Amino acid sequence: MDDGALNGRRIVVGVTGGIAAYKACDLVSTLVKAGAQVRVVMTRNAERFVGRLTFEALIGGPVSHDMWAERADMEHISLADFAEAVIVAPATANIIGKYAHGIADDLLSTALLVFTCPVIMAPAMNTRMLGSAPVQANLRLLSERGVRILEPAEGRLACGDEGVGRLPDTATLVEALEDALGVASDSLAGLRVLVTAGPTREPLDPVRFLSNPSSGKMGYALAAEAARRGGAVTLVSGPVALSDPRGVEVVRVGSAEEMHEAVQARAGTVDVFIGAAAVADWRPVEASDHKLKKTGREELTLRLQRTPDIIAGVAAWEPRPLVVGFAAETEELLAHAEEKLRAKGLDLIAANDVSRLDVGFTTDANEITLIDATGTRSEFPIMSKAEVAGAILDRIEELLARGRESGR
Numbered sequence: 001m002d003d004g005a006l007n008g009r010r011i012v013v014g015v016t017g018g019i020a021a022y023k024a025c026d027l028v029s030t031l032v033k034a035g036a037q038v039r040v041v042m043t044r045n046a047e048r049f050v051g052r053l054t055f056e057a058l059i060g061g062p063v064s065h066d067m068w069a070e071r072a073d074m075e076h077i078s079l080a081d082f083a084e085a086v087i088v089a090p091a092t093a094n095i096i097g098k099y100a101h102g103i104a105d106d107l108l109s110t111a112l113l114v115f116t117c118p119v120i121m122a123p124a125m126n127t128r129m130l131g132s133a134p135v136q137a138n139l140r141l142l143s144e145r146g147v148r149i150l151e152p153a154e155g156r157l158a159c160g161d162e163g164v165g166r167l168p169d170t171a172t173l174v175e176a177l178e179d180a181l182g183v184a185s186d187s188l189a190g191l192r193v194l195v196t197a198g199p200t201r202e203p204l205d206p207v208r209f210l211s212n213p214s215s216g217k218m219g220y221a222l223a224a225e226a227a228r229r230g231g232a233v234t235l236v237s238g239p240v241a242l243s244d245p246r247g248v249e250v251v252r253v254g255s256a257e258e259m260h261e262a263v264q265a266r267a268g269t270v271d272v273f274i275g276a277a278a279v280a281d282w283r284p285v286e287a288s289d290h291k292l293k294k295t296g297r298e299e300l301t302l303r304l305q306r307t308p309d310i311i312a313g314v315a316a317w318e319p320r321p322l323v324v325g326f327a328a329e330t331e332e333l334l335a336h337a338e339e340k341l342r343a344k345g346l347d348l349i350a351a352n353d354v355s356r357l358d359v360g361f362t363t364d365a366n367e368i369t370l371i372d373a374t375g376t377r378s379e380f381p382i383m384s385k386a387e388v389a390g391a392i393l394d395r396i397e398e399l400l401a402r403g404r405e406s407g408r
């Protein structure tokens with residue numbers, strides 16, 4: 001979060017009746033600490049999960065909850081007059097459905113029809129419920145009307161299921177608000193940032209490929225954060241299930257070779273390169289034009305060849321951008337990361353241990369150590385990928401400033 005960016009800004013937080021309602025307390029507390037003026041609207045069902053008093057203590061004033069409370073103003077109108085941005089977190093299927101169809105049967109659903117400022121919905125519910133046709137159709141409708149829909153995070157859900165449907169962490173919610181309010185910083189203004197993300201797919205035949213479980217989340221978080229800081233960002237992405245980050249040019253590719261070409265096409269036009277893609281190291285020497293048949297075969301031998309090392313190619317460019325890579329390792333993390341930093345000619349490397357289940361490839365969280373070309377190490381605790389992206393970009397900004405001082 002940028003210092004002072006939310007100071008004095010007027011934000012309405014809508015809280016609906018999902019188990020994640022307790023996380024809205026942290027959001028409200030964070031916004032208040034950042035100096036924002038916050039009004040909270042709770043639905044009746046939200047009050048089954050969290051007491052009104054909790055929010056009242058956090059904002060130091062009353063919570064809006066009753067359409068029929070005796071007061072001088074009409075609250076649904078005064079909330080809309082007040083708000084510069086609105087976030088509904090968590091947003092249940094119910095409020096999403098009501099908002100999509102203009103149903104106004106309580107204070108929050110009524111006020112939603114009056115707001116003219118940016119509105120953010122943070123859906124949080126069971127994976128199957130989220131994926132249901134009506135909920136998806138309602139989210140699409142809202143999105144077409146300009147409502148910002150936040151992508152739910154993945155992980156363990158209250159019902160015990162694993163999957164997509166969790167409320168994103170507070171940093172992501174705050175960032176969405178900053179974005180909506182247009183209070184992004186400009187610390188990367190004038191700089192061109194190129195990011196690679198996701199896995200690559202190396203075809204064996206028209207229907208099969210070699211790949212890895214990279215979700216692309218780390219690279220997407222970096223691209224989003226770099227754009228928020230004012231950078232002109234291009235994201236070259238392998239196949240992932242994520243939507244385009246706001247304000248980022250996205251180039252979609254399949255194989256390592258395609259990613260390499262997309263990156264090379266930008267040689268000489270990049271100030272910062274971040275290689276967050278999990279590029280396949282090997283590809284089949286030949287990809288069959290037709291589906292490989294199993295009949296009459298007990299074994300199949302594949303011949304593999306190396307794919308281009310994209311980041312090492314970038315590090316050899318003249319003029320050379322600041323080059324940042326990742327080392328996803330399962331053993332001797334820091335030693336291997338340092339070796340990679342040197343071998344590939346990088347300025348900075350983010351080392352993360354992908355043998356762990358709680359952080360790394362497919363999760364929403366990551367734990368990294370940054371190592372720069374002078375061998376300086378900075379360790380970070382386990383954080384969301386949005387927060388990790390912030391830490392990496394802070395370090396990149398320091399290195400850029402140092403480079404400018406030494407006239408590089």
Ligand code: C5P
Pocket residue numbers: 196256275276277278279280281307308309310311312324325326327328340
């Ligand atoms: O060699 P290794 O794959 O472990 O290196 C990881 C770093 O190098 C990451 O930043 C990754 O994006 C980048 N890389 C690349 N092209 C490859 C392999 C890795 O850009 N072919």
